[in-house]
Amino acid sequence: xxAMHPPLDHAVRPTRTRPCTMASPPRLLIVxxxxxxxxxxxxxxxxxxxxxxxxxxxxxxxxxxxxxxxxVANLDMPATLGRLAGLxxxxxxxxxxxxxxWQDQRTRALVQALARGGRVRRFVYVSTTGVYGDAGGxxxxxxxxxxxTTERARRRVDAERVLRGWARAQGVVLSIxxxxxxxxxxxxxxxxRERLHRGTPVLARADDVYSNHIHADDLARACVAALARGRAxxxxxxxxxxxxLVGDYYDLAADLAGLPRPPRLARVEAxxxxxxxxxxxxxxxxxxxxxxxxxxxRLVLRYPSVVEGLRRG
Numbered sequence: 001x002x003a004m005h006p007p008l009d010h011a012v013r014p015t016r017t018r019p020c021t022m023a024s025p026p027r028l029l030i031v032x033x034x035x036x037x038x039x040x041x042x043x044x045x046x047x048x049x050x051x052x053x054x055x056x057x058x059x060x061x062x063x064x065x066x067x068x069x070x071x072v073a074n075l076d077m078p079a080t081l082g083r084l085a086g087l088x089x090x091x092x093x094x095x096x097x098x099x100x101x102w103q104d105q106r107t108r109a110l111v112q113a114l115a116r117g118g119r120v121r122r123f124v125y126v127s128t129t130g131v132y133g134d135a136g137g138x139x140x141x142x143x144x145x146x147x148x149t150t151e152r153a154r155r156r157v158d159a160e161r162v163l164r165g166w167a168r169a170q171g172v173v174l175s176i177x178x179x180x181x182x183x184x185x186x187x188x189x190x191x192x193r194e195r196l197h198r199g200t201p202v203l204a205r206a207d208d209v210y211s212n213h214i215h216a217d218d219l220a221r222a223c224v225a226a227l228a229r230g231r232a233x234x235x236x237x238x239x240x241x242x243x244x245l246v247g248d249y250y251d252l253a254a255d256l257a258g259l260p261r262p263p264r265l266a267r268v269e270a271x272x273x274x275x276x277x278x279x280x281x282x283x284x285x286x287x288x289x290x291x292x293x294x295x296x297x298r299l300v301l302r303y304p305s306v307v308e309g310l311r312r313g
């Protein structure tokens with residue numbers, strides 16, 4: 001059951017970390033302003049002066065139109081990050097690690113640039129629930145040990161470790177949001193109907209695994225809540241309250257969209273037709289407790305389960 005808290009304001013104003021005049025609002029830096037970042041922008045631009053780090057000059061006009069000040073730089077090229085020193089009061093880090101390796105070199109480059117200024121007081125990092133690895137379908141909270149089974153999840157664990165060490169050294173309030181599968185009908189690849197149209201199979205019930213979800217709008221609101229109320233060195237499962245097997249999720253989506261349910265295959269058969277990456281997502285099973293998200297961040301989810309989110313379209 002959802003905690004009965006007042007709904008999150010459309011634009012949460014930050015807790016000020018230093019005296020600030022109306023003409024000089026605190027500065028927020030968003031790193032990696034893709035789909036979720038663009039959903040965050042309307043929620044923060046009234047309370048912050050927002051800067052966005054982008055490696056794509058072609059996005060400058062769109063980011064300005066959305067109310068942000070673009071900074072063209074590249075986390076893969078640390079020499080371009082010099083302007084970040086002393087710039088932001090708070091950071092929302094949405095950028096993924098690079099595509100290979102066990103260490104997140106991008107996060108390392110980011111904190112090295114920020115450390116030279118010593119101005120940052122609050123930092124929110126969006127990680128992944130993949131850091132937990134396989135829990136055998138058990139219900140787990142944020143105290144569960146980290147046991148990543150994929151290289152991409154190991155990079156996220158590395159990023160969390162680097163950020164914790166940096167935050168302790170710098171006196172920064174670091175909050176980590178661990179997000180599962182992000183979905184939304186208006187997000188590229190964010191609705192299961194595309195997979196349903198392709199007829200991609202799912203696992204037979206006997207072999208199926210639990211998955212976890214968060215609507216993109218709710219993840220954006222969770223980012224804003226963490227900027228306003230996140231605790232220091234605290235992790236939050238940024239997920240809804242669904243406890244569904246993967247196959248049941250796709251069956252629900254098919255029924256709501258008026259499409260055929262996907263075929264079900266035993267795991268040994270699925271391995272013959274699904275990619276290694278697709279199978280990697282079917283090798284871990286866990287049910288996540290989101291109590292901290294609801295009670296500490298006081299976030300009332302607009303889509304408390306995938307039922308509400310998929311019905312939206």
